[in-house]
Amino acid sequence: MALADPTRRAILARLASGEASVTELAEPFAMTQPAISKHLKVLERAGLISRSHDAQRRPRRLEAKPLAEAAEWLENYRQYWEAAYQRLDDLLEELKIAKRKKRR
Amino acid sequence: MSTATLEVTTPSDREIALIRVFNAPRKLVFDCFTKCELLKRWGLGPRAWALTECKVDLRVGGAWRFVTTKNTGETMTMYGVFREVAAPERLVQTERFEQPWYPGEGLNTSTFLEEGGKTTMTIRCLYDSKETRDTVLKSGMEGGASVAYDRLAELLPAFAAEMETAK
Numbered sequence: 196m197a198l199a200d201p202t203r204r205a206i207l208a209r210l211a212s213g214e215a216s217v218t219e220l221a222e223p224f225a226m227t228q229p230a231i232s233k234h235l236k237v238l239e240r241a242g243l244i245s246r247s248h249d250a251q252r253r254p255r256r257l258e259a260k261p262l263a264e265a266a267e268w269l270e271n272y273r274q275y276w277e278a279a280y281q282r283l284d285d286l287l288e289e290l291k292i293a294k295r296k297k298r299r
Numbered sequence: 300m301s302t303a304t305l306e307v308t309t310p311s312d313r314e315i316a317l318i319r320v321f322n323a324p325r326k327l328v329f330d331c332f333t334k335c336e337l338l339k340r341w342g343l344g345p346r347a348w349a350l351t352e353c354k355v356d357l358r359v360g361g362a363w364r365f366v367t368t369k370n371t372g373e374t375m376t377m378y379g380v381f382r383e384v385a386a387p388e389r390l391v392q393t394e395r396f397e398q399p400w401y402p403g404e405g406l407n408t409s410t411f412l413e414e415g416g417k418t419t420m421t422i423r424c425l426y427d428s429k430e431t432r433d434t435v436l437k438s439g440m441e442g443g444a445s446v447a448y449d450r451l452a453e454l455l456p457a458f459a460a461e462m463e464t465a466k
Contacts, residue, residue, distance in 0.1 A: 279342070
């Protein structure tokens with residue numbers, strides 16, 4: 196996933212504070228511009244960033260909506276399963292108590 | 300009350316990983332995932348769903364099949380085959396739904412690691428494509444596992460209402 200890579204997450208974090216050119220985005224990383232461009236392509240394909248119209252700098256900017264949606268799916272999915280596992284927690288407690296009683 | 304919470308990540312384009320710590324030895328946790336009499340007690344899902352039919356042939360090549368029934372009467376059937384069985388450490392199994400809501404087959408790899416009487420469970424679910432993986436992730440809200448809504452409504456009324464209006 197586009198968000199799985201730490202460099203890409205750092206790029207998104209940087210863009211959260213405003214548009215930036217490829218050169219500016221590459222600065223904090225020990226990476227070549229082509230390497231950064233690859234990461235930007237992944238983020239662009241995922242719809243998480245876009246290019247502004249300033250033809251010369253072609254700064255990238257954050258696309259907030261898909262990013263928020265992706266986070267929301269993940270959180271809903273997480274809550275669904277967390278609810279299931281909370282039921283399992285209860286069962287495990289019962290089983291542990293039953294075991295202890297047996298031992299006595 | 301347990302304070303453990305589930306961590307969900309996407310380690311690759313085609314995977315979802317679930318990581319959860321249970322306050323119990325792994326033998327017990329493993330049994331809760333593989334023995335029908337225990338599976339039925341926690342239902343393998345949120346409270347609105349019950350595991351009404353269960354078959355687990357726990358050996359390589361053995362089949363498993365679960366029918367879950369919602370309190371509204373709606374049922375969901377899933378099934379698959381065990382590819383690896385190393386109790387109580389590791390399980391690899393395929394997953395399909397009788398009314399498929401995602402294409403192809405899922406492959407779930409579960410590991411159970413015990414430390415100091417606690418068990419860390421990791422389930423990695425691998426799908427045919429990124430699109431399928433995303434469909435499954437989105438199912439937290441809709442699709443075959445529309446289930447989530449009920450539980451959400453139970454847990455977080457405000458949040459559920461908010462999502463309903465956003466639809």
